[in-house]
Amino acid sequence: MAEICKLLYEGGEAANSYLFAKEETGAALLIEGCASVLSVKKALKETGCELKAICLTHGHYDHILSLPELISAFSCPVYIAKEDAPCLQAGNPANVAWLFGRQFAGCEANYLPETGELSLDGISLKIHFVPGHTAGGVLYETDDFLFTGDTLLPGSCGRSDLPTGDETALRLSLKKIGALLRKKDPETILCTGHGPVVSAKTELARNMFLK
Numbered sequence: 001m002a003e004i005c006k007l008l009y010e011g012g013e014a015a016n017s018y019l020f021a022k023e024e025t026g027a028a029l030l031i032e033g034c035a036s037v038l039s040v041k042k043a044l045k046e047t048g049c050e051l052k053a054i055c056l057t058h059g060h061y062d063h064i065l066s067l068p069e070l071i072s073a074f075s076c077p078v079y080i081a082k083e084d085a086p087c088l089q090a091g092n093p094a095n096v097a098w099l100f101g102r103q104f105a106g107c108e109a110n111y112l113p114e115t116g117e118l119s120l121d122g123i124s125l126k127i128h129f130v131p132g133h134t135a136g137g138v139l140y141e142t143d144d145f146l147f148t149g150d151t152l153l154p155g156s157c158g159r160s161d162l163p164t165g166d167e168t169a170l171r172l173s174l175k176k177i178g179a180l181l182r183k184k185d186p187e188t189i190l191c192t193g194h195g196p197v198v199s200a201k202t203e204l205a206r207n208m209f210l211k
Helices: 037-047 067-074 082-088 167-183 200-206
Strands: 004-009 016-022 027-031 050-055 078-080 117-120 123-129 138-141 145-149 189-192
Touching: 004 037, 004 189, 016 037, 016 123, 016 145, 016 189, 027 037, 027 123, 037 050, 037 067, 050 067, 050 117, 078 082, 123 167, 138 167, 145 167, 167 200, 189 200
Parallel strands: 027 050, 050 078, 145 189
Antiparallel strands: 004 016, 016 027, 117 123, 123 138, 138 145
């Protein structure tokens, strides 16, 4: 089944969000919780799909800042790795809202299954646990796309000096991602937390952190 991915970028403090959908099933997932309700509604209308869940790669403020509004508008579940779930608590410094001079209101979420796969209404995501940028960082894999959050960025990688970050764990996670990319189609699209989308082939050739 054909996979559709729409980049939703609000600018300002927000990271990249992505609407991932399969038209054949009529189902869509929102990767990250930082797009506006309006932009998500527009993307859903364009695809003719219904939002089934919001899947977070980690719990930093710039990836979750719209979550309360999105949950209210779409009444859909939110998924996050257990280790990063505390980031969704109001006032928890691990979500680094303080870094942006903001506060996060807090919200509820479900833990991602430890089996490494999430299936919802005809859409399946493979889950790769990649700690280092945060303790509960994850990467989502589909046939055509990899959603890397801030663990892997275009030509670079995420920082490890914020709460729950770990440089050693990050280096191991990047090696894991590099091995995964070498097994994927070279034209697989990497959807990162910041910056433009890029092919696996391009990133493997230029990103020293994947060597």
